[in-house]
Amino acid sequence: MGDPINLISQWFNNLLLGWGLAEGLVKVISLAIGAAIVATLGLVTVIALIWVERKIAGRLQDRPGPNRAGPFGLFQPFADMIKIFTKEITTPDGADKVAFNIAPILAMASVLMIWAVVPFAGTVVGANINVGVLYIVAVGSFGIVAVLMAGWSSNNKFALLGAFRAVAQMVSYEVPMVIALLVPVLLARSMGMNDIVAAQTPWFIIIAPLAALIFLITSMAEVGRAPFDLLEAESEIVAGFHTEYSGMGFGMFYVSEFLHVWTVGALIATFFFGGWSGPGAENFPILGILYFYMKTFIGYFLVTWIRLSLPRIRIDQMLAFNWKFLTPLSLVVLIVTAVVDKALEMAGVERWAYALIMLAANLLIGWIVVLILKAVEPNRKRQRVEFEHRPVAVAPKSTDS
Amino acid sequence: MSGVEIIFIIVAIVTLLAALFVVTTPNLVHAALWLILALFGVAATFVLLNATFLAVVQVVVYIGAIAVLMIFAIMLTRRVMEDSGPQINSNWILAALLGLVLFVGLTFVLINSGAANASLSDLVVDPVEQLGKELVSPNAYVIPFELASVLLLAAMIGSIVIAWKK
Amino acid sequence: MLDNWLYIGLFIIVALFIPAVAVSLPRLIGPRKPNAIKQEIYECGMETVGDAWVQFKVQYYIFALIFLIFDIETVFLFPWAVAFDKLPLFAVMEGVLFILILLAGLMYAWRKGALDWA
Numbered sequence: 206m207g208d209p210i211n212l213i214s215q216w217f218n219n220l221l222l223g224w225g226l227a228e229g230l231v232k233v234i235s236l237a238i239g240a241a242i243v244a245t246l247g248l249v250t251v252i253a254l255i256w257v258e259r260k261i262a263g264r265l266q267d268r269p270g271p272n273r274a275g276p277f278g279l280f281q282p283f284a285d286m287i288k289i290f291t292k293e294i295t296t297p298d299g300a301d302k303v304a305f306n307i308a309p310i311l312a313m314a315s316v317l318m319i320w321a322v323v324p325f326a327g328t329v330v331g332a333n334i335n336v337g338v339l340y341i342v343a344v345g346s347f348g349i350v351a352v353l354m355a356g357w358s359s360n361n362k363f364a365l366l367g368a369f370r371a372v373a374q375m376v377s378y379e380v381p382m383v384i385a386l387l388v389p390v391l392l393a394r395s396m397g398m399n400d401i402v403a404a405q406t407p408w409f410i411i412i413a414p415l416a417a418l419i420f421l422i423t424s425m426a427e428v429g430r431a432p433f434d435l436l437e438a439e440s441e442i443v444a445g446f447h448t449e450y451s452g453m454g455f456g457m458f459y460v461s462e463f464l465h466v467w468t469v470g471a472l473i474a475t476f477f478f479g480g481w482s483g484p485g486a487e488n489f490p491i492l493g494i495l496y497f498y499m500k501t502f503i504g505y506f507l508v509t510w511i512r513l514s515l516p517r518i519r520i521d522q523m524l525a526f527n528w529k530f531l532t533p534l535s536l537v538v539l540i541v542t543a544v545v546d547k548a549l550e551m552a553g554v555e556r557w558a559y560a561l562i563m564l565a566a567n568l569l570i571g572w573i574v575v576l577i578l579k580a581v582e583p584n585r586k587r588q589r590v591e592f593e594h595r596p597v598a599v600a601p602k603s604t605d606s
Numbered sequence: 607m608s609g610v611e612i613i614f615i616i617v618a619i620v621t622l623l624a625a626l627f628v629v630t631t632p633n634l635v636h637a638a639l640w641l642i643l644a645l646f647g648v649a650a651t652f653v654l655l656n657a658t659f660l661a662v663v664q665v666v667v668y669i670g671a672i673a674v675l676m677i678f679a680i681m682l683t684r685r686v687m688e689d690s691g692p693q694i695n696s697n698w699i700l701a702a703l704l705g706l707v708l709f710v711g712l713t714f715v716l717i718n719s720g721a722a723n724a725s726l727s728d729l730v731v732d733p734v735e736q737l738g739k740e741l742v743s744p745n746a747y748v749i750p751f752e753l754a755s756v757l758l759l760a761a762m763i764g765s766i767v768i769a770w771k772k
Numbered sequence: 773m774l775d776n777w778l779y780i781g782l783f784i785i786v787a788l789f790i791p792a793v794a795v796s797l798p799r800l801i802g803p804r805k806p807n808a809i810k811q812e813i814y815e816c817g818m819e820t821v822g823d824a825w826v827q828f829k830v831q832y833y834i835f836a837l838i839f840l841i842f843d844i845e846t847v848f849l850f851p852w853a854v855a856f857d858k859l860p861l862f863a864v865m866e867g868v869l870f871i872l873i874l875l876a877g878l879m880y881a882w883r884k885g886a887l888d889w890a
Contacts (some may be wrong), residue, residue: 332777760855
């Protein structure tokens with residue numbers, strides 16, 4: 206009664222076995238169906254998200270948002286979908302056709318694949334592997350490859366420039382992101398996603414708030430959303446690496462971005478907000494799924510809110526913020542977490558005292574950082590960006606950015 | 607044949623074909639993309655050997671960092687959409703010879719060590735935890751571990767000295 | 773253990789298959805009328821000038837190099853973090869030393885100005 210999902214899968218397995226199929230084949234079929242359901246669920250979520258996001262954006266900007274198609278504009282994403290499915294896909298002159306067409310598929314797959322290891326509830330988890338956290342990082346690198354392929358194969362200046370910016374941003378922010386991920390791994394003593402969820406008493410947002418903050422910021426940069434959307438800055442490089450894509454080719458990049466934001470919400474929920482855990486979730490996995498989705502939505506809303514509130518940053522600010530602030534900070538947080546954790550373990554303190562001291566250590570780091578920033582900021586020379594004068598109609602010899 | 611064996615053969619064929627295309631395609635970016643597929647095939651082989659940590663590390667480091675760096679370097683220095691020159695230079699005999707020696711040597715070591723006959727049994731201990739303990743244990747690999755960080759530091763300084771000229 | 777990876781393998785196939793279908797579908801039901809002007813490379817409505825390739829800043833490469841170093845470093849640290857329970861204090865300190873040596877590398881790059889974009 207408490208676990209209908211595993212009950213259904215067991216019933217299904219028995220049904221197939223009853224038909225006289227081999228055991229190995231039954232396993233493959235049921236796993237494949239599970240994978241298809243999880244992946245489809247991700248895409249269906251995106252349809253809902255497109256409406257939710259436009260509604261949130263509308264409300265935050267003091268306008269109603271979509272409200273014509275259906276009640277509350279609920280049918281808007283379906284209208285969009287029908288439109289984009291019937292649009293022509295063009296391939297630009299001189300493009301590398303194979304790479305050009307594979308890139309959007311790879312971009313989408315790289316985001317979808319993360320969902321293979323996300324635990325929805327205690328017993329509802331696709332693959333409970335012992336290297337879950339590194340798997341997520343590994344899958345993300347296919348997204349980088351997809352962006353490079355798209356930018357290079359388009360045979361377009363803006364696309365190539367956008368790809369360079371995108372990859373520089375993605376690889377740069379991967380460093381503090383992975384180091385921030387080391388903190389929950391260290392606290393849980395495991396890279397398995399379900400182990401990390403199980404270890405969260407109390408939630409890691411209390412024990413490691415700075416790591417959570419760094420993870421949130423770097424994830425937003427990985428997705429490439431405002432304020433980190435300089436890789437598709439319309440006023441500078443048209444649309445970045447997907448300038449030449451039309452119809453569903455562009456649609457895949459668009460959908461993968463939406464799904465990526467939702468995935469970021471899911472990862473923040475899993476790593477720092479206790480994942481599926483909550484009152485009664487142990488016995489009733491359905492409740493766990495509900496908690497998981499609620500927490501995921503909080504993370505998603507946070508990212509969307511920040512996106513709609515902040516202006517775009519420049520590329521030099523983007524890189525300096527990462528390498529001169531986030532990376533050293535994340536390393537310091539990791540060192541302090543490791544040392545304090547070991548010291549408390551040797552002192553043998555209670556769990557609540559442990560959590561409080563960890564929180565205090567994090568707040569102390571945060572306070573010192575604020576002090577340092579206050580001391581440095583007034584003395585820092587403002588960087589002036591100056592351009593040589595050049596005639597408008599003549600092509601520049603070199604573009605440097 | 608068991609299911610694992612069939613999967614292994616498919617993975618091995620894909621890996622080898624991809625590796626072959628790396629050296630035969632005239633377009634450098636295509637070669638890099640084929641290299642990514644070959645590296646992914648190696649990661650899949652690691653998974654089949656139950657070396658899951660190595661598999662994800664293979665993808666994180668080789669595809670996520672090294673292959674991306676290679677494509678970056680190609681794009682920075684070459685006219686991107688053009689195919690480049692001949693694939694063979696005057697050193698190809700030496701390279702082929704070295705490759706052959708490496709192949710024979712590895713095969714020899716593999717057969718002699720008895721690893722070729724080892725069976726894939728489920729591991730009792732968590733290999734990642736075991737690795738973590740060994741890496742910082744003074745009885746095992748703590749010196750190589752710290753040397754690795756010094757080596758990485760040297761690599762960072764070296765790359766900045768060479769690539770960064772103010 | 774291998775069951776989980778079988779699931780991941782199947783998931784990779786599904787994750788590639790679904791977007792492949794989504795991208796192929798418009799080719800069947802959408803219009804298909806290519807012409808020379810439509811296929812032109814976009815450049816703000818002007819005719820394309822020169823090659824798609826332009827000289828890029830070497831800075832991009834430097835950041836990719838520094839990223840590579842840190843990527844390998846963090847890979848070493850993951851097993852250390854997983855085995856944390858079983859480590860004595862000096863083993864923890866060895867990990868910290870490992871991080872500090874690389875922090876020194878970052879400081880070097882910073883002082884050399886390799887982290888500046890200008």
